[in-house]
Amino acid sequence: MSAVTLDSVFRLRSTLPLPNLMNIPVHSRDLIYTDWTLIEPQFDPERLRARETVFTIGNGYLGTRGSFEEGYPQALPATLMRGVYDAVPVIYTELANCPDWLSLVVIVNGERFRLDRGDILHYERQLDLRHGLLKRSVRWRSPTGKTLDLQFERFASLADRPVLGLRCQITPIDFNGTIEVQSSLNGYPENQGFDHWEQLDQGKLEQGIWLQLRTRHSHIELGMATKIAVIGTNASFQAANPPGYPTLTATFAVTKGQTISVEKVVTIFTSQEVELPVQAAQNKLADLPAYAVLLEAHQQAWDTVWQHSDVEIEGDRTAQLAVRYNLFQLFISASSHHDRVSVSAKTLSGVGYRGHIFWDTEIFILPFFTLTQPAIARNLLTYRYHTLEGARRKAAHSGYQGAMFPWESAATGDEVTPKTSIPTDPYAEAVRIWVRDREMHLNADIAYAVWHYWQATGDDNWLRDYGAEIILDTALFWMSRLEWHAEQERYELCGVIGADEYHEQVNNNAFTNRMVQWHLEKAVAVYEWLQHTFPVGEASQNENHAATLAQKLQLTSEHRLSWQAMIAKLYIPYDAETGLIEQFEGFFQLKDIDLNDYEPRKQSIQAVLGIDETNQRQVLKQPDVLMLLYLMRDTQSVTDHPDALQKNWDYYAPRTDITYGSSLTPAIHAILAANLGATADAYQQFMQAAMVDLEDSRGNTEDGIHAASAGGVWQAVVFGFGGIQLKDDGPVATPHLPPTWTRLKFKLHWRGTWHSFDLTPPSAQAPDSHKPNIQGFIFDLDGVLTNTAEFHYRAWQQLADEENLPFDRQANEALRGVARQASLLLIVGDRSYSEAQLQEMMERKNRYYVESIQTITPQDLLPGAVALLDELRQTGMKIAIGSASKNAKTVIEKLGIADRIDVITDGDSVEKPKPAPDLFLYAATQLGLDPAHCVVVEDATVGIEAAIAAGMWAIGLGSMDHVGAAHIVLQNLMGVHWADLQTKLDQLKIDR
Numbered sequence: 001m002s003a004v005t006l007d008s009v010f011r012l013r014s015t016l017p018l019p020n021l022m023n024i025p026v027h028s029r030d031l032i033y034t035d036w037t038l039i040e041p042q043f044d045p046e047r048l049r050a051r052e053t054v055f056t057i058g059n060g061y062l063g064t065r066g067s068f069e070e071g072y073p074q075a076l077p078a079t080l081m082r083g084v085y086d087a088v089p090v091i092y093t094e095l096a097n098c099p100d101w102l103s104l105v106v107i108v109n110g111e112r113f114r115l116d117r118g119d120i121l122h123y124e125r126q127l128d129l130r131h132g133l134l135k136r137s138v139r140w141r142s143p144t145g146k147t148l149d150l151q152f153e154r155f156a157s158l159a160d161r162p163v164l165g166l167r168c169q170i171t172p173i174d175f176n177g178t179i180e181v182q183s184s185l186n187g188y189p190e191n192q193g194f195d196h197w198e199q200l201d202q203g204k205l206e207q208g209i210w211l212q213l214r215t216r217h218s219h220i221e222l223g224m225a226t227k228i229a230v231i232g233t234n235a236s237f238q239a240a241n242p243p244g245y246p247t248l249t250a251t252f253a254v255t256k257g258q259t260i261s262v263e264k265v266v267t268i269f270t271s272q273e274v275e276l277p278v279q280a281a282q283n284k285l286a287d288l289p290a291y292a293v294l295l296e297a298h299q300q301a302w303d304t305v306w307q308h309s310d311v312e313i314e315g316d317r318t319a320q321l322a323v324r325y326n327l328f329q330l331f332i333s334a335s336s337h338h339d340r341v342s343v344s345a346k347t348l349s350g351v352g353y354r355g356h357i358f359w360d361t362e363i364f365i366l367p368f369f370t371l372t373q374p375a376i377a378r379n380l381l382t383y384r385y386h387t388l389e390g391a392r393r394k395a396a397h398s399g400y401q402g403a404m405f406p407w408e409s410a411a412t413g414d415e416v417t418p419k420t421s422i423p424t425d426p427y428a429e430a431v432r433i434w435v436r437d438r439e440m441h442l443n444a445d446i447a448y449a450v451w452h453y454w455q456a457t458g459d460d461n462w463l464r465d466y467g468a469e470i471i472l473d474t475a476l477f478w479m480s481r482l483e484w485h486a487e488q489e490r491y492e493l494c495g496v497i498g499a500d501e502y503h504e505q506v507n508n509n510a511f512t513n514r515m516v517q518w519h520l521e522k523a524v525a526v527y528e529w530l531q532h533t534f535p536v537g538e539a540s541q542n543e544n545h546a547a548t549l550a551q552k553l554q555l556t557s558e559h560r561l562s563w564q565a566m567i568a569k570l571y572i573p574y575d576a577e578t579g580l581i582e583q584f585e586g587f588f589q590l591k592d593i594d595l596n597d598y599e600p601r602k603q604s605i606q607a608v609l610g611i612d613e614t615n616q617r618q619v620l621k622q623p624d625v626l627m628l629l630y631l632m633r634d635t636q637s638v639t640d641h642p643d644a645l646q647k648n649w650d651y652y653a654p655r656t657d658i659t660y661g662s663s664l665t666p667a668i669h670a671i672l673a674a675n676l677g678a679t680a681d682a683y684q685q686f687m688q689a690a691m692v693d694l695e696d697s698r699g700n701t702e703d704g705i706h707a708a709s710a711g712g713v714w715q716a717v718v719f720g721f722g723g724i725q726l727k728d729d730g731p732v733a734t735p736h737l738p739p740t741w742t743r744l745k746f747k748l749h750w751r752g753t754w755h756s757f758d759l760t761p762p763s764a765q766a767p768d769s770h771k772p773n774i775q776g777f778i779f780d781l782d783g784v785l786t787n788t789a790e791f792h793y794r795a796w797q798q799l800a801d802e803e804n805l806p807f808d809r810q811a812n813e814a815l816r817g818v819a820r821q822a823s824l825l826l827i828v829g830d831r832s833y834s835e836a837q838l839q840e841m842m843e844r845k846n847r848y849y850v851e852s853i854q855t856i857t858p859q860d861l862l863p864g865a866v867a868l869l870d871e872l873r874q875t876g877m878k879i880a881i882g883s884a885s886k887n888a889k890t891v892i893e894k895l896g897i898a899d900r901i902d903v904i905t906d907g908d909s910v911e912k913p914k915p916a917p918d919l920f921l922y923a924a925t926q927l928g929l930d931p932a933h934c935v936v937v938e939d940a941t942v943g944i945e946a947a948i949a950a951g952m953w954a955i956g957l958g959s960m961d962h963v964g965a966a967h968i969v970l971q972n973l974m975g976v977h978w979a980d981l982q983t984k985l986d987q988l989k990i991d992r
């Protein structure tokens with residue numbers, strides 16, 4: 001059988017090369033992270049589609065990818081609306097791409113603004129997560145040499161969901177002329193070449209245009225209307241109505257330096273909310289207040305969201321932004337106004353998995369909502385209630401009772417997982433997709449989410465009216481599906497796929513069986529609760545609620561008795577003595593694997609070995625036993641062995657295809673590693689999950705946001721690093737914060753009360769183990785490995801001379817280890833300069849410096865440096881650079897030692913410079929090491945202070961005057977050997 005991963009089968013064919021995850025530094029260099037804003041400082045056409053996903057905005061009603069208003073070749077623009085599904089061959093149904101509301105074309109004296117022509121003199125895109133705003137500023141020179149500034153801004157209103165806003169501010173820099181802006185609704189959106197829409201009608205309004213369409217099969221009608229306003233000058237307007245593409249054009253004259261704003265507002269309704277969508281869109285448009293008023297209301301709505309759902313992290317800006325980013329993407333994908341839709345695996349940000357809904361929602365995404373936005377959680381679960389009919393059809397079709405939720409779900413709850421793959425290679429065989437028939441743990445996953453929602457909210461009425469029916473009817477399915485094996489006197493569940501999809505037909509999967517057992521336990525409990533809590537039903541005064549439901553579901557007391565028997569006798573394979581749970585019967589007999597044998601690789605193990613061979617190996621696509629132990633963490637899971645978690649972790653984690661298996665893995669591993677106290681490991685896994693889309697580390701971000709991973713990120717923060725346990729009287733924290741995190745704050749809503757957590761680490765301490773256990777070295781760059789100090793000095797000197805500031809070699813001594821801005825302030829002294837001048841001077845100095853470091857060669861390494869680096873690497877030591885310089889990477893490359901360095905952290909990595917410990921702590925985290933296991937090599941006083949504050953061992957190079965506070969002081973690295981350093985460090989410990 002061909003070696004094809006099922007995951008890749010339904011992806012768009014990527015035009016991007018698949019990056020090797022192992023080589024990607026965790027900190028992305030081409031995006032900038034501030035606390036609330038994600039900044040893309042340059043336009044890179046190679047990343048076009050992935051970034052369209054990353055810059056998705058939305059409001060739970062719809063999501064719009066970050067495509068450009070003016071378009072771009074190869075772009076994949078999409079606006080996806082929750083619940084707007086339509087039929088399509090093979091994969092049954094998909095979210096239909098809706099008309100593009102962004103379209104805005106700017107024409108300057110007849111030349112059309114587009115990024116693939118002319119010159120981009122400046123470009124910056126910003127996603128403001130705090131206020132749900134996407135902005136782009138561009139300075140563009142047209143092919144004939146006209147320069148203009150364009151500032152775009154867009155939002156999908158959170159205050160008034162059918163409303164969308166877009167503004168473009170235009171400033172001609174070096175010309176006077178005429179500008180034409182064409183604003184359209186593009187009625188020809190497509191899903192990979194497939195058009196879901198019939199054009200019904202379109203027309204003009206007094207100052208606007210409208211469009212009416214209908215999906216071809218599901219007959220969902222859609223109405224849109226839009227108008228534009230031009231602020232800052234008089235414009236003439238024209239409406240044109242080419243079929244499917246109504247367009248408004250504003251034309252106006254501009255003079256050099258003048259800024260004109262064009263404001264576009266759009267309204268959009270479907271027949272899922274209103275009877276006459278196009279009418280509703282027109283009426284709404286007519287009543288809309290000004291753009292600024294809409295924007296203000298939208299921003300206020302976001303304030304409210306963050307008041308409840310924010311997570312604050314101090315000491316790690318990348319993690320701070322990444323966490324907020326993931327929460328933002330989750331939030332905009334879920335509806336707070338509708339309970340017949342749910343979050344799909346790729347949110348509303350891309351066409352991957354076609355908008356289908358998986359267990360990702362209940363198990364990965366829901367906890368964030370349940371505990372911070374319970375009304376949304378309720379909607380997502382009510383969606384399952386409304387799709388019970390489909391789930392009943394699925395059960396009945398397979399000959400079972402009750403309800404069997406589909407592995408992939410859409411509008412109705414009928415199974416929409418494709419039966420086979422769709423190979424793009426004309427000679428490849430289609431691969432049968434078995435998950436639709438065999439991966440059935442979803443029933444229990446949904447019951448789990450229902451139960452936890454009820455536990456967290458105490459929402460008895462919802463459980464009575466919706467949740468109970470879900471739990472009971474799905475329990476009936478299990479009852480008919482379990483098999484009694486008389487010989488062994490046990491119930492078994494055979495022929496399934498567990499959470500790990502690499503094993504496609506197994507018996508007695510521990511994860512599924514224990515989840516089923518738990519589900520049946522809760523079904524019994526819910527039925528009893530219903531009987532006792534609501535003795536009188538609403539339908540009839542004489543009947544109690546439980547009885548009404550039992551009648552509807554044909555649930556008898558014999559059934560409930562058989563549930564009890566099944567709970568008692570359901571087989572789960574494990575070894576009571578060792579605490580090791582067997583993933584399924586026979587797993588331990590499969591051929592073992594050492595995943596290291598396959599590194600480096602750029603694809604999943606299933607793609608490397610082929611489907612059949614992978615089935616025969618002890619290799620996991622994603623956590624299965626570990627997933628079970630995580631979900632059952634507050635319950636006695638399978639075994640009461642005291643070390644069960646550690647034992648199973650040690651066995652299963654190394655056999656899990658964490659890099660290219662499922663993106664659901666890293667967050668779950670992070671939580672368990674944190675719970676086991678392996679914080680550095682936990683952090684690495686956590687960052688893999690948190691950055692999966694920001695860095696496109698799996699190469700498939702263009703298909704949409706990895707929503708389950710995003711939900712897992714929140715769980716990793718709260719249940720992993722925060723160590724939250726949900727107890728009857730409220731959540732309790734046992735934090736294990738990553739080394740650089742100085743503070744972690746979040747809120748949880750538990751049974752009607754908000755609980756605020758403000759967690760800090762125990763105060764940083766000097767290393768204090770018995771003997772130093774050194775596992776890594778962090779080298780400062782300047783003055784330690786090379787003498788860029790000289791290059792810096794010359795650049796500063798040139799600047800000082802130009803500015804007539806007193807400066808010389810001696811004054812330069814005070815700048816050792818000091819960051820750029822602080823250095824400049826020292827040189828400037830009391831001379832007064834404006835902010836902008838200082839900025840310019842720093843840029844100038846940097847230019848001089850960057851020019852000069854291009855001449856660096858390996859000859860510029862200081863004596864002893866390479867020898868020591870090589871020796872350290874041979875002993876297995878990890879090596880980082882921790883330098884205040886912002887050009888550390890270039891210098892390392894020019895010195896020819898990049899292959900000897902694991903991690904480069906520099907002036908961009910953290911906010912606070914040395915002597916704050918942040919940079920070194922960050923480096924240690926990136927290396928995956930505890931600070932106490934790291935040695936810092938430094939030549940500057942501030943660097944030694946930073947190392948000590950970080951709780952690391954410090955080696956100072958140079959005079960006692962400068963580095964006397966270090967644990968060891970050396971002249972330089974010449975003739976320095978690891979063995980000698982180790983002896984000295986051990987000695988030090990004894991002396992203490």
Ligand code: BGC
Pocket residue numbers: 005006007008010353407408417418433435436501
């Ligand atoms: C996934 C399944 C999914 C199938 C079809 C596979 O790659 O692993 O969970 O159902 O694709 O969409």
Ligand code: BGC
Pocket residue numbers: 007345358359360499501621622662663664708
């Ligand atoms: C995973 C499933 C997941 C699906 C959708 C698959 O690759 O194996 O567990 O539900 O993707 O994210």
